[in-house]
Amino acid sequence: MTATNAPIKLTRKDFTSGLAVRWCPGCGDFAILSQIQKTLPEIGVPRENTVFISGIGCSSRFPYYMNVYGIHSIHGRALTLATGLKVARPELMIWVVTGDGDALAIGGNHFLHALRRNIDINILLFNNRIYGLTKGQYSPTSEYGKRTKSSPDGSIEHPVNPIGVAIGAETSFIARTVDTFQKHLSMVLKRAAEHSGATLVEIAQNCRIFNEGAWSHLTNPDTRADNVLFLEHGKPMLFGKTMEKGIRLNGLTPEVVNVSDVGEENILVHDEKADEPTLAYLLSRMGPPDFPTPVGIFRCISKPVYDQSLMAQVKKAQEGSPPDLNALYRQSESWAVPARNVEGEKCPCCDYLNLPGADECEMCLISLIEEERPVAETRRLIEASLYDDTVAVLEPADAVSLPETATVATAVHTMRDKRIGSILVTDESGRLSGIFTERDVLARVVAEEIDPESHLIGELMTRDPETIEPENSLAQAFHRMMVSDLRYLPLVDGEGRPVSIVTSRDLIDFLSARIES
Ligand SMILES: Cc1ncc(C[n+]2csc(CCOP(=O)(O)OP(=O)(O)O)c2C)c(N)n1
Ligand code: SF4
Known part of the structure; x- marks a missing residue:
């Protein structure tokens, strides 16, 4: 609880920002917003001491609509900001608004730790059992078998029960309410505000568009009495009409x-x-079809509050004598790192100066052991060549090119006669527009039984292939071929006209020649 009383009586209007609310008509978020705006004046914390922090989601748009401080943060991280803020400014009353995706999927880790630490913040979990903002994918609270855009054959994930998780994390205040249960919602909010420590309020919220009716068993006036169990401290658990x-x-x-x-x-x-x-915990597991769903306060216990304990430790440390940081640094666990000097081991491969006696280069991991030096030296030469030499050193064969209008038959004959595996294809201005390779002959012409006389290579070629220019390094050629799984890399001039073609064979021959020499 934050014990600052408002000097003047505020009203719902004072907590309304006036920004246009962007939720779908009929969304359960409206009812929650309205009730929170009505209840905050009763809670009595001044607006300047009230902060709403949210993550990402429809529900997380909440801070925009509140005339208090607010942070619309990043997905799943609202609780981290809330934790930091509460520790830095303990006098603030912090409300976190989060969705079932935001809190339990991407933010699941923070959810657990905020609850177990018992930080004095209030977490309002708008549970619509779906990802609303991203248009209807299943969420961690969606039921098993739920068909959504991301689970077209039905979800095969077992849903998480937020109240059960909160009990597992030993949360000191845990409650559930429903978006349209206005008085109940207000009562739960007030109780959460009074509580010292982390509070979790799960609010069953209807997503009109992507999960209409997810909570209708609780809200339908005809069935509600049989399906809802209102928990009241010290009272028997009764329900029914x-x-x-x-x-x-x-x-x-x-x-x-x-x-x-x-x-x-x-x-x-x-x-x-x-x-x-x-x-x-037994209560948290109750629900349809065999049990009514409990709403109300499941748990409200007292235990040390994180931010208060932290502040007490800080205060105590500040009251003591100033620490000797120098002594701290130099206690027995510290060691000296010798200065690097010319006696260190210079790596023959990358020139990095390693510590004396090192077996392996810290930088490039090559062996520094004497007998293994020749290997290291070879590697250094090859690496230097890859970065320093241009593709011209490969002396690639002149380009054999044909226009897009050439037939497949002509291309195949050319490949056979010239004993080459690819044809560079040019457009009407003579610029490279595609490549036609032996792979195309097999995968397209043969496999698909295409008539080579009546089809043009322009139809079957790979359009806009990866290319390289003469001034590019060998390393660039290697990289492009590896990343795109290519065996042929056309070399083009500054105008995009084919000059020659680098093949994987050229690179292998080059490497093996270097290794031999
Ligand atoms: C890092 C990151 N991952 C994914 C997303 C996409 N994304 C935005 S909101 C959201 C889930 C929203 O669902 P929920 O938290 O239940 O809120 P609702 O929209 O239903 O209120 C997702 C997956 C994102 N914005 N950022
Ligand atoms: S998509 Fe669903 S949760 Fe989002 S605003 Fe619309 S009704 Fe509400």
């Missing part, structure tokens, strides 16, 4: 019973302050 049903514990298994059959004294009584989270 006339509160005729209840939850009883049979060993460690909850069951739905008729109150008239078992008597109200046998109905489980809710205890949000229980030391043991076991019952809260």
Whole structure:
């Protein structure tokens, strides 16, 4: 809780930014926004001490609509900003607005740690069980088998239960409410605001467009009484139109019973302050089809708050005598790094000056052992050549080119007669427009049974192939061929006209000649 009282009475309007709200008509986010704006004046923290921080998603647009400080941050990271801000400015009341994707997929790690650390922030998890902003992919809370754009055959992932995760992280305040349960939502918000430590409020939110009806069992007026269990501290867990049903514990298994059959004294009584989270966990697992879905405060316990403990440690450290940093640096775990000097091992390959006695170059990892020097020297020469020499040293064969209008038959005959594996293809201005290789002959002409006399190479060639220019280095030629898995690399002049062709054979011959010499 942040204990600063507002000097003047604020209203909902004071918390409304006036920016046009960009959610789809009927989106559950509207109801939540409206209720938060109505409830904040009752919570009574001044606007200048209130901050809303969000990640990315439809729900994360929330800070724009609030007339308080706000940060629309990056995907999954709202909790990291909130943590930093709370530690730096403990007097602020921080609300984090996050979606089920934002908090539980990309931000799952931060979610867990913010909760377990018990940082005094309030996390509002808008759970619509879908990625809304990115147009309807399944999320970590989508049900098994859910068909979406990213799971067309049905999701094969088991959904995560945010309340269960929060219990596992020993969260000190955990609640669930529903976007359209206005009074309930307001009550839960106030309780969260009062609480000292991390609070998680899961809000069942309807995404009108991509997951309409995900929570209709809770909101449909005809079925709601049978499907919702309102948790109240110290009260029996009753539900149904006339509160005729209840939850009883049979060993460690909850069951739905008729109150008239078992008597109200046998109905489980809710205890949000229980030391043991076991019952809260059992509740978190309840839901359709066998159980009503509990809403309300699952857990509200007291435990040390991270930011307060941290501040106490900082204060204590500041009160003590100033630390001797020099002594800290020089305690037994420190060691001296000898200065590099001419007696170090100079790498024959890259010239890096290694520490004396090094077996291997720290920079290029080549062996520095005497007997292995010739290998290192060869490698150095080859590397130097790759970077210093241009492709001209390969003396590549002159380009054999044909116009796009030549037939496939002509190209194949030319390749056979000249014993070459590729033809460079030119457009009407004589510039390189494509390449036709033996691979095209096999994969297109032979495999697809194309008539070579009636088809032109312009139809079958690879258009706009990767090229190289005479002044480019051998290393560039190697790189391009490797990355694009090429065996032929046309060499073109400054105008884009074919000059010659570099083949993988040329490069292999060059390398082997260098190694031999
Ligand atoms: C690093 C990164 N990855 C992915 C995205 C795409 N992206 C934006 S919002 C979102 C999920 C939104 O879903 P949710 O958090 O449930 O919010 P909703 O839109 O449903 O309110 C994704 C995957 C992104 N913006 N940034
Ligand atoms: S896509 Fe869904 S969650 Fe997003 S604004 Fe529209 S209805 Fe709301």
